[in-house]
Amino acid sequence: YEIYLNGMTGAVPRLPTDLTRLEELTERRLGPGPVGYVAGSAGNGSTAAANRAALERRRIVPRMLRDVHDRDLSVRVLGRELPAPLALAPVGVLSIMHPDAEPAAARAAAAQGVPFVLSSASSTPMEQVAEAMGDAERWFQLYWSKDREVTRSFLSRAKAAGFTALFVTLDTPLLAWRPRDLDQAYLPFLHGVGTANYFTDPAFLAGLAKPVHEDPNAAVAHFVGMFADPAKTWPDLEFLRENWDGPIVLKGVLHPDDARRAAQAGMDGVVVSNHGGRQVAGSVAAADALPRVAEAADGRLAVLFDSGIRTGDDIFKALALGADTVLVGRPYAYGLGLDGQAGVEHVIRCLLAELDLTLALSGHRTPAGPGREDLVEEGA
Numbered sequence: 001y002e003i004y005l006n007g008m009t010g011a012v013p014r015l016p017t018d019l020t021r022l023e024e025l026t027e028r029r030l031g032p033g034p035v036g037y038v039a040g041s042a043g044n045g046s047t048a049a050a051n052r053a054a055l056e057r058r059r060i061v062p063r064m065l066r067d068v069h070d071r072d073l074s075v076r077v078l079g080r081e082l083p084a085p086l087a088l089a090p091v092g093v094l095s096i097m098h099p100d101a102e103p104a105a106a107r108a109a110a111a112q113g114v115p116f117v118l119s120s121a122s123s124t125p126m127e128q129v130a131e132a133m134g135d136a137e138r139w140f141q142l143y144w145s146k147d148r149e150v151t152r153s154f155l156s157r158a159k160a161a162g163f164t165a166l167f168v169t170l171d172t173p174l175l176a177w178r179p180r181d182l183d184q185a186y187l188p189f190l191h192g193v194g195t196a197n198y199f200t201d202p203a204f205l206a207g208l209a210k211p212v213h214e215d216p217n218a219a220v221a222h223f224v225g226m227f228a229d230p231a232k233t234w235p236d237l238e239f240l241r242e243n244w245d246g247p248i249v250l251k252g253v254l255h256p257d258d259a260r261r262a263a264q265a266g267m268d269g270v271v272v273s274n275h276g277g278r279q280v281a282g283s284v285a286a287a288d289a290l291p292r293v294a295e296a297a298d299g300r301l302a303v304l305f306d307s308g309i310r311t312g313d314d315i316f317k318a319l320a321l322g323a324d325t326v327l328v329g330r331p332y333a334y335g336l337g338l339d340g341q342a343g344v345e346h347v348i349r350c351l352l353a354e355l356d357l358t359l360a361l362s363g364h365r366t367p368a369g370p371g372r373e374d375l376v377e378e379g380a
């Protein structure tokens with residue numbers, strides 16, 4: 001109601017409350033290069049489009065007269081009490097969007113009480129991001145390097161900097177065919193030296209023949225060579241278990257058998273995600289994969305979800321399909337690009353206000369309320 005009440009005095013929000021407009025605004029403000037990096041997806045964009053379509057196709061069937069006066073958005077996930085079922089997804093090299101980059105997004109998350117997942121490919125060293133967040137909840141996303149020493153170094157730095165859970169991204173052992181990046185000579189790599197998590201890491205630096213400033217091209221080549229590893233298999237997870245004593249979440253799980261394997265391997269959760277449609281062109285939509293993964297998880301794993309969340313009702317639908325919590329990527333990256341920390345806070349507040357209203361108007365008081373019986377599928 002804050003926006004309505006302010007509106008009576010003529011004050012309107014600085015950014016639109018329809019978050020789907022942020023991409024276009026950011027493009028106008030920052031130009032096609034930076035927005036191409038964020039908006040871009042694999043192949044002809046069909047996976048990203050399918051993510052949206054799978055959420056749109058499902059419609060909520062609201063229930064009436066169920067006393068929704070007192071509502072509580074809090075959830076318990078990965079052993080933590082969170083004020084709402086929302087976290088900011090890991091997004092690499094946020095300096096492309098705004099000079100204040102990850103610390104600004106992390107401060108916004110902290111101010112609004114939602115966890116921030118910091119990308120391995122962060123443009124700011126993780127210790128600085130942690131400092132910006134104080135005691136607020138933060139999780140670390142790992143790109144699982146070919147180089148064990150670099151992985152060990154990342155894990156011990158993350159632990160020391162107060163990141164409580166590890167998100168291991170499995171869907172990016174190689175970077176996908178992304179036309180908008182390829183057509184820009186891969187913009188993130190031009191910012192490669194800006195992925196400061198690597199370029200300040202002692203184990204990474206030890207692998208270089210010459211200091212970064214003396215041979216930046218060799219440093220970027222080294223980064224590309226050790227960034228990820230397509231030869232990994234399930235037993236390799238033991239290495240992470242041995243080197244990380246908190247919760248481990250596998251990001252990028254879409255098949256129910258992979259969820260079962262994750263549970264068998266002693267993992268704590270999965271993120272049902274197709275990387276926002278940026279990896280496998282022609283992939284199943286994340287929301288279509290969610291119900292079967294949630295069933296396979298069968299309460300043994302926390303089930304997180306991302307890829308396509310743009311509104312509060314999208315969050316409702318993900319909860320109804322079996323997610324415990326969702327992550328959001330592009331919308332907050334645009335919020336950052338348009339208005340720094342305040343822009344990210346705007347995005348979080350819009351999503352949570354709309355979720356709260358959608359729950360109430362549909363007859364639910366908590367995120368645990370919605371189930372599959374609350375949705376119908378158009379055309380099904």
Ligand code: FNR
Nearest residue numbers: 038089090091092119169275276307308328329330
């Ligand atoms: C990402 N994503 C991502 N994931 C990850 O595990 N590590 C990373 O460094 C990145 N980097 C990244 C950059 C950009 C520009 C985008 C848009 C996405 C994927 C991200 O965590 C998440 O899975 C998707 O963004 C979710 O989809 P939506 O919300 O963008 O539709």
